[in-house]
Amino acid sequence: xxxxxxxxxxxxxxxxxxxxxxxxxxxxxxxxxxxxxxxxxxxxxxxxxxxxxxxxxxxxxxxxxxxxxxxxxxxxxxxxxxxxxxxxxxxxxxxxxxxxxxxxxxxxxxxxxxxxxxxxxxxxxxxxxxxxxxxxxxxxxxxxxxxxxxxxxxxxxxxxxxxxxxxxxxxxxxxxxxxxxxxxxxxxxxxxxxxxxxxxxxxxxxxxxxxxxxxxxxxxxxxxxxxxxxxxxxxxxxxxxxxxxxxxxxxxxxxxxxxxxxxxxxxxxxxxxxxxxxxxxxxxxxxxxxxxxxxxxxxxxxxxxxxxxxxxxxxxxxxxxxxxxxxxxxxxxxxxxxxxxxxxxxxxxxxxxxxxxxxxxxxxxxxxxxxxxxxxxxxx
Numbered sequence: 001x002x003x004x005x006x007x008x009x010x011x012x013x014x015x016x017x018x019x020x021x022x023x024x025x026x027x028x029x030x031x032x033x034x035x036x037x038x039x040x041x042x043x044x045x046x047x048x049x050x051x052x053x054x055x056x057x058x059x060x061x062x063x064x065x066x067x068x069x070x071x072x073x074x075x076x077x078x079x080x081x082x083x084x085x086x087x088x089x090x091x092x093x094x095x096x097x098x099x100x101x102x103x104x105x106x107x108x109x110x111x112x113x114x115x116x117x118x119x120x121x122x123x124x125x126x127x128x129x130x131x132x133x134x135x136x137x138x139x140x141x142x143x144x145x146x147x148x149x150x151x152x153x154x155x156x157x158x159x160x161x162x163x164x165x166x167x168x169x170x171x172x173x174x175x176x177x178x179x180x181x182x183x184x185x186x187x188x189x190x191x192x193x194x195x196x197x198x199x200x201x202x203x204x205x206x207x208x209x210x211x212x213x214x215x216x217x218x219x220x221x222x223x224x225x226x227x228x229x230x231x232x233x234x235x236x237x238x239x240x241x242x243x244x245x246x247x248x249x250x251x252x253x254x255x256x257x258x259x260x261x262x263x264x265x266x267x268x269x270x271x272x273x274x275x276x277x278x279x280x281x282x283x284x285x286x287x288x289x290x291x292x293x294x295x296x297x298x299x300x301x302x303x304x305x306x307x308x309x310x311x312x313x314x315x316x317x318x319x320x321x322x323x324x325x326x327x328x329x330x331x332x333x334x335x336x337x338x339x340x341x342x343x344x345x346x347x348x349x350x351x352x353x354x355x356x357x358x359x360x361x362x363x364x365x366x367x368x369x370x371x372x373x374x375x376x377x378x379x380x
Contacts, residue, residue, distance in 0.1 A: 058329065058331075059200035059329045060328045061199060062197075062198060062261065062325065064195070065194070065195045065196075067098065067192075068192050068193070069193075070101070070189065070191075071088065071189045071191075072087075072088070072184075074184045078109065091105075091182060092104075099322065101190075101320075102321075103234065103319050103321070105183070105248075105317060106182065106249055106250055106318070107176075107316050108173055108175070108177075108315040109313070110172045111312045113310060113312070114309065115167070115169070116166075117167075119165075120162045120163050120164075120167075120171065122162055124162075125142075126141050126142040126143065127162050127165070128162060128163075129162060129163050130161070132150060132152045134152055135148040135149070135150055135163035137150035141165060145167045146165030147165060148163045149163075149165060149166055151163070168313065172313055172315065176250075176315075176317070180246065180317075185245075185249065186233075186235035187235060189221075191217070192230045192232065192257070194230070196327070198265075201265055201331050203272075205272055207227075207228060207259065209228035209229065221233060222236075227273055227275075227276075234319070237255060237321070238319070242279075243255075249319070250293075251292060251295075252293040252295050252318050252319060253281075253294055253319055254280070254321075255278065255279070255281065255319060256278065256280070257276065257278055257321060257322065257323045257324065258277040258278070258279070258325075259324070260276075261274055261326075262275070262328055263327065263329045265329050281322065282294060294317070294318065295316060295317045295318070297314065297315050299313050300312045
């Protein structure tokens with residue numbers, strides 16, 4: 001039986017089969033069949049082509065460049081620094097802004113530090129001691145400011161003290177101002193210059209109004225009525241992100257600036273516009289979290305006439321701004337020329353042909369400039 005079955009299976013491979021169609025004279029079945037057909041057609045036309053624009057070719061490999069510049073001055077008067085005027089060279093870090101920049105709004109200053117021996121801060125658990133044995137010489141203080149010298153320093157009649165350390169002395173102060181020192185940073189402005197390019201369609205654009213008026217960027221401010229003015233008030237950015245600037249300036253935080261370029265390149269280049277959104281990215285919803293806010297330390301060094309090195313230590317609190325750019329470009333896809341005929345490879349190679357400019361312009365071979373849409377190629 002096994003051999004017969006295998007023989008029958010082998011011979012069936014050489015059978016010729018053809019389809020048989022049965023026409024059912026039933027209105028219910030016919031109506032259901034047409035409803036299914038129309039539903040599929042409506043889905044393809046309505047959703048795929050009209051809503052999702054499936055007839056368009058898309059480019060999601062957006063190339064972007066961001067340059068930022070800040071403007072504004074602030075005045076402070078503290079016991080550590082005295083009267084001082086702050087400009088962009090003082091409160092903007094790094095000085096050459098790109099898609100991430102930091103604006104200092106509050107600070108703790110420890111001036112005139114020099115390398116010497118002094119007591120560790122009482123707020124450092126590993127620096128507390130009861131006897132010299134608790135401060136082994138040469139051991140670094142965990143999360144502290146220096147290296148232990150082997151001595152436990154106590155105030156008069158005190159049982160517990162702090163380890164003596166070799167460090168930049170005096171150690172950093174721990175109390176910060178009750179109000180942000182650079183509260184006026186709310187009125188500072190930032191210029192965000194964004195250039196984008198869709199390489200697939202050789203289309204590029206900027207978020208700056210193309211004008212010869214030199215005073216435009218000095219006087220304009222971004223709003224929904226002026227989307228091509230890239231000058232933003234820092235206070236407005238924080239407010240649009242749903243936060244209060246003065247409250248955020250105390251501990252610092254992180255703000256995200258999102259620029260969306262979703263462009264239908266079948267339309268005129270003027271229809272391809274940037275859309276901005278703002279959000280707070282740090283954990284501002286955690287009440288009194290030890291990790292809330294944003295801060296870091298840096299120092300400024302100098303040397304006195306006797307050759308002794310000193311520094312001023314600054315713990316900077318402030319707002320970090322992250323500029324994020326994304327988007328996509330869509331352009332009508334020539335399905336027939338590009339995919340359905342024998343010479344489709346030839347037409348795909350010629351569709352976005354680049355022609356070097358010369359002294360005499362050729363009407364039959366136009367080039368594509370920075371703001372020219374692909375449908376202006378005029379060729380295929």
